[in-house]
Amino acid sequence: MRRTRHAQHKPRSRPRPARSESRRVGLAGRLKTHLLRHAxxxxxxxxxxxxxxxxxxxxxxxxxxxxxxxxxxxxxxxxxxxxxGGWDEASQISLFLQRGTADSQARRLVSQLEEHPRIRRVHYLSPEEALAEFQRLSGFGDALDTLEENPLPAVVVVQPRLQRNDPATTEALLDELREDPRVDLARLDVQWVKRLxxxxxxxxxxxxxxxxxxxxxxxxxxxxxxxxxxxxxxxxxxxxxxxxxxxxxxxxxxxxxxxxxxxxxxxxxxxxxxxxxxxxxxxxxxxxxxxxxxxxxxxxxxxxxxxxxxxxxxxxxxxxxxxxxxxxxxxxxx
Known part of the structure; x- marks a missing residue:
């Protein structure tokens, strides 16, 4: 009987905390102390x-x-x-078309160039528009009015899609456009592009x-x-x-x-x-x-x-x- 009572009043042992939990607590404490010192x-x-x-x-x-x-x-x-306006603006290619090129043929060329992967923008000037612009910019309007026919051809201004520091791409595009039979003269100031x-x-x-x-x-x-x-x-x-x-x-x-x-x-x-x-x-x-x-x-x-x-x-x-x-x-x- 005494043994039974003694066994009932025997204190129970407390469970020890797991080692992983104590490590986490210790790591968090060290990290907090480290950050506090830095602050x-x-x-x-x-x-x-x-x-x-x-x-x-x-x-x-x-x-x-x-x-x-x-x-x-x-x-x-x-x-x-x-x-x-962007460094590539200086690399415009001017295509002077053959005399007598029909307006429909010129606009067909413009449509083809607009789909070209290395061309960014195309602007077309008919012979009449080219003459009007030349009269406005040159100051020889009265002298040009005495001419019996328009001496200027249609012009297609091409803006290449340039890559940085690659003027050789523009030169290759110029050679390609020059081969078109509708083009009489293709002009580009390549030296200026290189200097730029x-x-x-x-x-x-x-x-x-x-x-x-x-x-x-x-x-x-x-x-x-x-x-x-x-x-x-x-x-x-x-x-x-x-x-x-x-x-x-x-x-x-x-x-x-x-x-x-x-x-x-x-x-x-x-x-x-x-x-x-x-x-x-x-x-x-x-x-x-x-x-x-x-x-x-x-x-x-x-x-x-x-x-x-x-x-x-x-x-x-x-x-x-x-x-x-x-x-x-x-x-x-x-």
């Missing part, structure tokens, strides 16, 4: 920089100017392409070269700034290493400092390019009005703006990483 350092470095606004503004301004130059050239190149594409390529490559050189300059500026910050905190770094601080722990605030420099530099670059385009917009509109045209400079779109900010941040992080990795090894407890 603390993230705002701590911003607070430290805000205490030295002059130094922050000067460094970020240098980075901003370096980023603004290639970005501004890129935007100017895009506006120049838009202002000219060469100028475009030079400008584009120039933007890439300038961007690479200025990116290197940004890395040097950020690296030198972080180097000075490391030297100013040398005693603090030695103490942290003495109490067991890891290189990753020491490196973290300097990386976030580079992040802030790059971000503010990208913002300043955006402001510089936007203000420059706003200043130039008025004179460009006046120049376009002199040519009976209207044009407004296109600013930075969302894609270019995001790319500019990301480029600044990446350059700031890379410059900080290089500087910290190089100078942190030289600081050891003596």
């Amino acid at each position: 603390q350092v993230f705002f701590y470095t911003l607070g430290q920089l805000s205490r030295r606004p002059t130094s922050l503004l000067m460094t970020a301004a240098v980075i901003g100017i370096a980023l603004a130059l290639p970005t501004g050239l890129h935007v100017v190149l895009k506006n120049a392409q838009q202002l000219s 594409y060469a100028i475009m390529d030079i400008l584009r490559q120039g933007v890439y070269v300038l961007a690479s050189l200025l990116a290197l300059a940004v890395l040097l500026v950020v690296g030198n700034t972080i180097r000075l910050a490391i030297q100013n905190r040398r005693d603090e770094i030695v103490i942290i290493k003495l109490i067991g601080g890891t290189d990753a722990f020491i490196r973290r605030p300097f990386l976030y400092t580079g992040f802030w420099y790059g971000l503010f530099g990208g913002i300043i670059a955006w402001l510089l390019v936007s203000i420059s385009l706003w200043i130039l917009n008025g004179p460009v509109q006046k120049l376009a009005a002199l040519y009976q045209n209207s044009f407004t400079l296109t600013g930075l779109n969302t894609q270019t703006t995001v790319g500019l900010l990301i480029s600044g941040i990446l350059l700031g992080l890379v410059g900080s990483w290089i500087a910290v990795g190089r100078h942190l090894r030289d600081i050891e407890p003596g």
Whole structure:
């Protein structure tokens, strides 16, 4: 009887938590702690920089100017392409038809050309329309009225469907159209097309070269700034290493400092390019009005703006990483 009562009052053993559940809890806790430390350092470095606004503004301004130059050239190149109505507009092919070609035959040729896969647009001028346009543009209207018959043939103006940096395609199309028996003469200023594409390529490559050189300059500026910050905190770094601080722990605030420099530099670059385009917009509109045209400079779109900010941040992080990795090894407890 006593044994039965004793067995009834015996405490039950609690079930142990599964190992997988404890691991998940431990992993979540470590991840939360890791993110919390990063957030603390993230705002701590911003607070430290805000205490030295002059130094922050000067460094970020240098980075901003370096980023603004290639970005501004890129935007100017895009506006120049838009202002000219597209670079491929300069590659028109003029087909002067044989004298005596019937209007029905000329329009049949136009219909065939409109279905050509390498032709973008076709415009037809009858002999009467060609004469009227020549009278209007040449200023010899009275002299042309004395002629007994119209000396001008029908003209078909062809706009090729060009691919970038490929004037050879236009030359091949010109040779193909020249073989048509209804065509008496086919004209295209191929040299101008080649020069135009060469100028475009030079400008584009120039933007890439300038961007690479200025990116290197940004890395040097950020690296030198972080180097000075490391030297100013040398005693603090030695103490942290003495109490067991890891290189990753020491490196973290300097990386976030580079992040802030790059971000503010990208913002300043955006402001510089936007203000420059706003200043130039008025004179460009006046120049376009002199040519009976209207044009407004296109600013930075969302894609270019995001790319500019990301480029600044990446350059700031890379410059900080290089500087910290190089100078942190030289600081050891003596």
